[in-house]
Amino acid sequence: EAGVVQSPRYKIIEKKQPVAFWCNPISGHNTLYWYRQNLGQGPELLIRYENEEAVDDSQLPKDRFSAERLKGVDSTLKIQPAELGDSAVYLCASRRTGTYEQYFGPGTRLTVT
Amino acid sequence: TQLLEQSPQFLSIQEGENLTVYCNSSSVFSSLQWYRQEPGEGPVLLVTVVTGGEVKKLKRLTFQFGDARKDSSLHITAAQPGDTGLYLCAGDSGGYQKVTFGTGTKLQVIP
Numbered sequence: 124e125a126g127v128v129q130s131p132r133y134k135i136i137e138k139k140q141p142v143a144f145w146c147n148p149i150s151g152h153n154t155l156y157w158y159r160q161n162l163g164q165g166p167e168l169l170i171r172y173e174n175e176e177a178v179d180d181s182q183l184p185k186d187r188f189s190a191e192r193l194k195g196v197d198s199t200l201k202i203q204p205a206e207l208g209d210s211a212v213y214l215c216a217s218r219r220t221g222t223y224e225q226y227f228g229p230g231t232r233l234t235v236t
Numbered sequence: 237t238q239l240l241e242q243s244p245q246f247l248s249i250q251e252g253e254n255l256t257v258y259c260n261s262s263s264v265f266s267s268l269q270w271y272r273q274e275p276g277e278g279p280v281l282l283v284t285v286v287t288g289g290e291v292k293k294l295k296r297l298t299f300q301f302g303d304a305r306k307d308s309s310l311h312i313t314a315a316q317p318g319d320t321g322l323y324l325c326a327g328d329s330g331g332y333q334k335v336t337f338g339t340g341t342k343l344q345v346i347p
Contacts, residue, residue: 127278156335165240165324165337166279179334214278223267223286223328225335227278 125149127228129215135234141203144231148196148217155192156225157200158214166214172198205235239263240327240338248344249315257310257341259325266328268308270299273322315345 128147136142148155153174158166169188171179174195183190187206192198202209212232216225240261249255259268267286271279283292285301285308292299296319298311308325325338 158337163322163340163342165242165326165340167337168335171334216278223269223284224281225269225326226281227271229276229278232276 127215127217127226129213129228129231131231132229133232133234135236136205138207138235139204141201142205142233143199143201144213144215144233146198146200146215146228148198148215149219149226151219152217152226153195153220154218155198156214156216156218157190157198158216160212160214160230162212169200169213202233205233207235209233210235240325240336242323242325242338242341244341245339246342246344248346251316251345251347252314255312255315255343257312257323257343259308259310259327259338261306261327261336263327263329264305266305268301268305268328269326270308270310271324271326273324274320279322279324312343315343317345317347319343320345 130145155172157169159169160166168182170183170190172192175192188202190200212230214227214230216227218225243258267284269284270282273279283299288303288305290301296313300309323341327336
């Protein structure tokens with residue numbers, strides 16, 4: 124079974140530029156999460172999808188961040204415009220309905236200069 | 237906001253030593269997971285504990301869920317360099333809904 128796929132793995136952009144991250148979850152996993160992780164710290168939830176519906180986006184900075192999961196499978200997270208403080212690793216995870224365990228992708232390391 | 241505090245934050249030990257990592261909260265969780273994360277990778281699930289007082293063993297790793305389901309511990313026996321990484325606990329508040337991650341414990345095992 125293929126794991127969670129994320130791209131790109133690394134991204135360096137200048138502040139005020141837009142950036143987008145893509146995630147393809149494990150097949151059959153209805154729940155998809157986007158997290159932000161700073162170095163040496165635990166992941167912080169940005170948004171959670173149940174199929175195509177965003178059911179928890181309370182931590183998403185909506186003035187500059189947006190996300191979509193149009194067909195309930197893969198998802199895109201966008202930042203526009205990026206700020207220096209957005210430098211972090213952005214992780215995607217998925218979970219099968221009825222289970223506890225989340226499976227993570229390798230993450231996208233974003234550096235904003 | 238539910239908080240999960242992990243201690244210690246950093247741990248550097250010699251190969252062969254034992255160690256315990258703690259994960260504490262004032263909130264009750266329906267389940268708790270432990271993950272290990274290596275540099276440049278996403279967290280990898282080690283175990284899920286569900287029942288208060290539950291103990292699970294995974295080779296040299298022993299996980300315990302507190303009786304009140306507010307805390308958990310991870311004990312590693314005879315640590316090896318391959319155990320090096322960031323250990324994260326994550327609590328599920330129920331209904332498979334909000335998952336809160338702990339602050340992390342960075343472990344270094346020196347050969």
